[in-house]
Structures are given as C-alpha cells and as structure tokens.
Amino acid sequence: MSTARSGRRAAPARLNWRIRLRRDRSLLLMTVPAVVLLLVFNYAPLFGLMTAFQDYDPLVGVWHSDWVGLDQFRQLFGDPLFWESMKNTLYLSFVQLILFFPVPIALALLLNSVLSERTRNVIQSVLYLPHFFSWVLAITVFQQMLGGAGVLNQLLRTHGAGTWDVMTDPHTFALLVTSQAVWKEAGWGIIVFLAALSAINNELYEAAAADGAGRLRRMWHVTLPGLRGVIVLLLVLRLGNALSVGFEQFLIQRVAVGHDASDVLDTFSFYYGIATGNYSYGAAAGLFKSVVSLLLIWGANRLAHAFGEDGLYRR
Amino acid sequence: MTNVLSLGRGNRRRPATTAVRRSARPARPPWQEPPTPVGQAAKGVTLGGAVALVLVPLWIIVVTSFSTAGAVNRAGGLVIWPDGLTTEAYREMLGSPTVLTALLVSLGITAVGTVVSMVVSILCGYGLSRPRSLGHRFILLLLVVTMFVGGGLIPTFLVVTGLGGYDQWWALILPSAVSVFNILVLRAFYSETSGELIDAARMDGAGDWRILWSVVLPTSRAVTAVVALFYGVGYWNSFFNVMLYLPTDSQKWPLQYVLLTYVNRGNGLPGSVNAGFGSTHAQTAPLSLQMAVVVLTLVPLVIVYPFVQKHLRTGVLTGAIKG
Numbered sequence: 001m002s003t004a005r006s007g008r009r010a011a012p013a014r015l016n017w018r019i020r021l022r023r024d025r026s027l028l029l030m031t032v033p034a035v036v037l038l039l040v041f042n043y044a045p046l047f048g049l050m051t052a053f054q055d056y057d058p059l060v061g062v063w064h065s066d067w068v069g070l071d072q073f074r075q076l077f078g079d080p081l082f083w084e085s086m087k088n089t090l091y092l093s094f095v096q097l098i099l100f101f102p103v104p105i106a107l108a109l110l111l112n113s114v115l116s117e118r119t120r121n122v123i124q125s126v127l128y129l130p131h132f133f134s135w136v137l138a139i140t141v142f143q144q145m146l147g148g149a150g151v152l153n154q155l156l157r158t159h160g161a162g163t164w165d166v167m168t169d170p171h172t173f174a175l176l177v178t179s180q181a182v183w184k185e186a187g188w189g190i191i192v193f194l195a196a197l198s199a200i201n202n203e204l205y206e207a208a209a210a211d212g213a214g215r216l217r218r219m220w221h222v223t224l225p226g227l228r229g230v231i232v233l234l235l236v237l238r239l240g241n242a243l244s245v246g247f248e249q250f251l252i253q254r255v256a257v258g259h260d261a262s263d264v265l266d267t268f269s270f271y272y273g274i275a276t277g278n279y280s281y282g283a284a285a286g287l288f289k290s291v292v293s294l295l296l297i298w299g300a301n302r303l304a305h306a307f308g309e310d311g312l313y314r315r
Numbered sequence: 316m317t318n319v320l321s322l323g324r325g326n327r328r329r330p331a332t333t334a335v336r337r338s339a340r341p342a343r344p345p346w347q348e349p350p351t352p353v354g355q356a357a358k359g360v361t362l363g364g365a366v367a368l369v370l371v372p373l374w375i376i377v378v379t380s381f382s383t384a385g386a387v388n389r390a391g392g393l394v395i396w397p398d399g400l401t402t403e404a405y406r407e408m409l410g411s412p413t414v415l416t417a418l419l420v421s422l423g424i425t426a427v428g429t430v431v432s433m434v435v436s437i438l439c440g441y442g443l444s445r446p447r448s449l450g451h452r453f454i455l456l457l458l459v460v461t462m463f464v465g466g467g468l469i470p471t472f473l474v475v476t477g478l479g480g481y482d483q484w485w486a487l488i489l490p491s492a493v494s495v496f497n498i499l500v501l502r503a504f505y506s507e508t509s510g511e512l513i514d515a516a517r518m519d520g521a522g523d524w525r526i527l528w529s530v531v532l533p534t535s536r537a538v539t540a541v542v543a544l545f546y547g548v549g550y551w552n553s554f555f556n557v558m559l560y561l562p563t564d565s566q567k568w569p570l571q572y573v574l575l576t577y578v579n580r581g582n583g584l585p586g587s588v589n590a591g592f593g594s595t596h597a598q599t600a601p602l603s604l605q606m607a608v609v610v611l612t613l614v615p616l617v618i619v620y621p622f623v624q625k626h627l628r629t630g631v632l633t634g635a636i637k638g
Binding site for chain 2: 017020021023024026027028029030031033034035037038040041042043044045046047048049051056061062107110111113114115123125126127128129130132133134135136137139140141143144145149150151154157158183187191194195202205206209210214215240247248251252255266269270273274279282283286287289290294297
C-alpha cells in the first residue's frame with residue numbers, strides 16, 4: 001500500500017481505477033459531507049424549479065400538483081408589478097455600477113500612494129470593517145444618521161432649516177442605497193485592486209519616469225493597464241449579477257420607502273411567492289431571473305474576450 | 316513523525332505574504348517626484364474623510380448608548396459629545412429576557428454553524444487538494460457549478476420546509492453551511508503545502524487524515540482563521556433565513572432579527588421598562604437602549620477582528636486569484 005501511496009506523484013495517471021480508489025478513498029470520504037449538503041440544498045432545488053410550470057399546492061406537494069405549462073410565465077409577463085420591479089432592478093443596478101464601481105479603484109490608488117506602511121494598515125483596517133456588518137446594522141446606522149430622528153435632521157432643526165427624512169424618500173432611494181453600498185462594501189473592494197497594484201513591476205514606473213512621463217502619464221500608461229484584467233473580471237461578475245442587486249438591503253427598507261421604489265426581482269419573488277403563498281408564481285419569477293443572469297454572464301464574458309481579456313473563464 | 320512535525324513548524328515561519336509586505340516600498344523611490352503640498356492635502360482629506368465616515372457614526376452610536384436620559388434630551392436625540400455618561404442602558408438591556416435570549420441564540424448558532432462549516436470545508440478542501448487523486452475534477456466541477464446555477468429562493472425554501480426545517484434551528488445552519496468560495500480558498504492554500512513535506516509524512520506511515528491534522532492544518536493557520544471569520548460573520552449577521560424559516564416564534568430569534576424588529580422598526584423592547592413609548596419611568600432613554608443593542612451586535616466582531624485582520628489579505632487573494 002505504501003508503494004501505491006508514495007507513487008501518487010511519480011506514477012503516470014494511467015493507474016487502474018481500483019488501485020486509485022483504494023489509494024484515495026480517504027480523500028473521497030472527506031468530500032462526502034460537503035457534496036451531500038450541496039446535493040440536498042443546491043441541486044435538489046434545481047429540480048424544485050419544476051414548480052414554476054405547475055400550480056403548486058403545498059398540501060399535495062411537488063409530485064401531485066397540477067401542471068400548467070407556461071401559464072405562470074404568461075401571467076408574470078402580463079403583471080405590471082413584475083415589470084415595475086424589473087425596471088427598478090435595472091435602474092438600481094445601473095446607478096450602482098456607475099457610482100459604486102470607481103470608488104474602490106480611486107481609494108486603492110490613493111492608499112497605494114501613501115508611503116507610511118503603518119498609516120496604510122490603519123486606514124485599511126478601518127475601511128474593511130463595515131464589510132463585516134450585517135445589512136440590518138448598516139441600515140440602522142444610516143437610519144440614525146439620516147433618518148427622521150437622526151443626526152442630520154437634528155442639525156437641520158437646530159439651524160431652523162426644514163427636515164428631510166432621507167430614509168423614507170422614494171425619489172432619492174437609488175442614491176441612498178448606493179451610498180449604503182459604498183459605505184459598507186467599497187472599503188472591502190480595495191483589497192483586490194491593492195493586490196493588482198502591488199503586482200505591477202516597479203521598473204515600469206522607473207522606465208516611464210526616465211522617459212519623462214509625469215504622474216498622470218504614468219498612471220495612464222502603467223497603472224491603469226496593470227489594473228485592466230481585474231477591472232474587466234469584476235465588471236463581468238457585476239454584469240452577471242446585475243439582476244441580483246441588494247436583496248437583503250431592499251427587503252429591510254421596503255417598509256420605510258414603499259414597494260414602488262424598492263421592489264426588485266428578488267423581493268418580488270419573495271413577496272408574491274412566499275409571503276402570499278403563491279409559490280409557483282414566485283418560482284417562475286426566480287427562474288426567469290436565473291436564466292437571464294446566465295445569459296448576461298455568458299454575454300459579458302464574450303465581451304471580455306472580444307477585448308482580449310480572460311474574463312471569468314478562458315476561451 | 317517528530318521529524319515531520321518539526322518540519323511543519325519550520326514551514327509555518329515562512330509566511331511569504333508578511334515578508335513581502337514588510338519589505339514593500341521602504342521609502343519614496345528616487346524616480347518619483349516629491350509630493351506637492353496640494354496633492355498631499357487632497358489625499359489626506361479624502362482618506363481621512365473615508366475613515367471618518369466609518370468611525371464617526373459608530374462613535375455617535377456608542378456615546379448615545381452610554382448617555383443619561385438627560386443628555387439624550389438635551390441633544391434632542393443622538394449624542395455627539397459625551398455629556399453625562401451611564402451604563403444604565405446596558406444594565407437594562409441585559410435585564411431584558413428578549414435580548415438575553417437572542418444573544419444566546421445568536422452565539423449558539425454562530426458557534427455551532429461555524430464549527431460545522433469549518434469541518435465540512437476543511438475536509439472537502441483537503442480532499443480536493445491532492446494532485447491526480449481519483450475523481451477530484453468531477454467533484455470540483457460539481458462544486459463550482461453551484462456558484463452560477465441555483466434553484467433560487469422558492470425551490471430552496473420548499474426543499475428546506477419539505478425536510479421539516481420550518482421553525483427549526485438547523486434551517487439557519489445547514490442550507491448555508493457550505494460556501495464553495497471558502498472551500499476553493501482552503502483548497503488553493505492546501506495545494507501549496509509542500510509536496511515533499513506530505514511525502515515525508517507518508518513515508519513515516521501517516522494516512523491522509525493524519526497528514527491533514529498534523530501537517531497541513533498547522534501550516535495554514537492564517538487561512539483557517541480568515542475562513543472561520545467569514546463563516547462566523549455570515550452566521551452572526553444572517554437575518555433573512557430567520558425571516559423565512561422562523562418568523563413567528565420570537566423566542567427563537569437571533570440578535571439581528573431583534574435589532575431589525577425592535578430598533579430598526581422602532582417597536583421598543585418588550586419586557587423592559589421602556590416597552591412601548593411614553594413610559595414615565597424614564598431612567599434610560601429608549602434611544603440609548605436601542606443603541607446599546609446595536610453595540611451588542613458589534614461586540615463579537617470587535618473582539619475577533621484585531622486577531623484576524625492582518626491575515627485578511629492572504630485569505631481573500633488566494634481565493635480571488637486561484638479560485
């Protein structure tokens with residue numbers, strides 16, 4: 001047995017599978033718990049998607065519910081609330097892409113130019129922190145700062161100005177949720193860009209400087225090309241997730257700001273699927289979302305390849 | 316075996332990342348222009364502002380939670396500068412059965428959940444990390460597919476409730492116990508563990524379980540800490556699963572859900588003297604009590620964060636690059 005074991009590295013791959021099974025049985029056994037959990041909680045729900053083509057009745061279960069074909073989808077596409085939440089999803093996703101995406105890059109560039117390592121470490125530790133807060137906590141913080149009884153309105157009142165409850169104003173909801181996302185996640189987003197920056201060869205900067213390139217030119221010709229791969233990868237991921245914008249975040253604030261402004265596809269399938277007990281309808285909305293998301297990932301990756309980048313996977 | 320163990324310890328002192336970090340950029344390189352005062356000021360203001368945006372709200376919340384009812388009244392709400400401090404809000408909060416139960420529930424779920432997740436993930440990460448082992452490519456594919464394709468909210472809900480998870484603690488743990496991303500992080504790290512070290516252990520007659528326990532785990536403490544933090548934070552912060560699976564029985568709610576119900580939605584804490592508004596027995600301002608609950612949800616993070624924070628980079632980047 002010990003020859004088979006130590007032969008794992010040296011021997012060519014063509015070993016009898018029985019011998020390999022004997023040799024690797026502990027390794028296989030180790031993966032069993034994770035695989036079982038994934039089969040039950042990730043793969044079984046894939047089969048549960050067939051409820052989207054049924055009129056699911058919790059009393060009789062998936063196996064005995066009536067099949068209705070595409071009826072749920074027909075109803076869905078005729079539902080103004082569905083299109084409302086589709087519109088909100090795309091709008092909020094777009095605003096976040098434009099306003100959120102550049103922030104970590106800018107912060108990383110600034111931070112990278114700070115020479116003192118101690119200062120950099122302190123700033124990093126503080127900026128990473130909100131990533132570990134829950135959405136409940138982050139929104140509570142915003143409520144205390146910007147809400148009707150919050151610090152902002154305390155200041156406005158003492159200066160005799162009118163009040164403005166940012167937390168319940170549907171008109172500025174997109175800006176509110178984007179600033180929440182920036183507050184919570186932009187600091188964490190720095191980490192990837194800092195790594196990409198530290199991977200840029202310093203000799204490139206030196207050569208550029210010797211050629212007379214100033215700060216801005218060096219940034220344009222050395223720094224940004226060095227970040228290109230990471231930026232494209234993150235854009236692909238962002239685009240693939242365009243339909244899953246801030247589920248928990250909006251769910252918490254739906255009460256305060258109303259569903260007109262805050263319903264997105266995910267909250268739609270929660271409220272009109274689970275909360276009202278119309279499971280098949282919600283599952284249909286969820287399935288629609290998943291299919292479009294996969295198409296988006298695929299499309300974004302094609303785009304990345306067209307620009308000569310790897311994207312999520314190689315060609 | 317002792318040979319292997321001592322080798323393992325020698326290997327642990329070689330954390331490449333810290334070495335790189337220490338030696339990175341000792342001073343301004345000669346080709347770089349000296350900074351302009353305006354540029355320096357702009358940089359300072361921006362970075363200082365970003366740090367302040369994180370810290371100032373937390374400061375205000377902490378100060379308010381320690382403020383007397385008088386201080387809160389004088390400030391007309393949240394207290395920015397300390398003006399009469401007391402720990403009354405905390406005493407009252409810990410006297411409230413709602414908060415105490417929720418705290419125990421949260422601690423329990425986080426502890427059990429993190430242990431379950433770590434055991435499952437470490438085993439799977441190591442099981443997939445040995446080159447050319449039987450079937451590892453297929454299992455890896457099985458894992459990665461779930462990152463992109465899923466049943467979604469409602470089918471998952473139906474599976475969990477179909478298995479009897481409604482109103483059960485395990486519904487908060489098992490469905491989210493495995494994070495494929497975290498397994499990939501661990502696997503990437505374990506793949507880097509020196510093959511010679513492992514072969515030496517094998518020569519000494521150690522099996523895979525023994526190697527994982529005595530060679531691989533001791534040389535990868537940083538990544539273990541980071542992944543445990545990710546899982547722990549996930550369990551501590553989760554509230555949506557509670558909304559799905561345990562919405563009715565407030566005795567089973569964890570702290571985040573109490574925070575949402577009683578602080579965010581402003582329903583007051585039942586069982587405390589401030590239950591409901593308009594309480595005349597106002598030794599503590601209701602606001603201070605609410606802010607004390609906010610602070611309570613932060614305490615575990617504040618305790619753990621300093622120990623794990625310096626490893627964060629290592630953990631995230633292995634996952635991001637190799638995964």
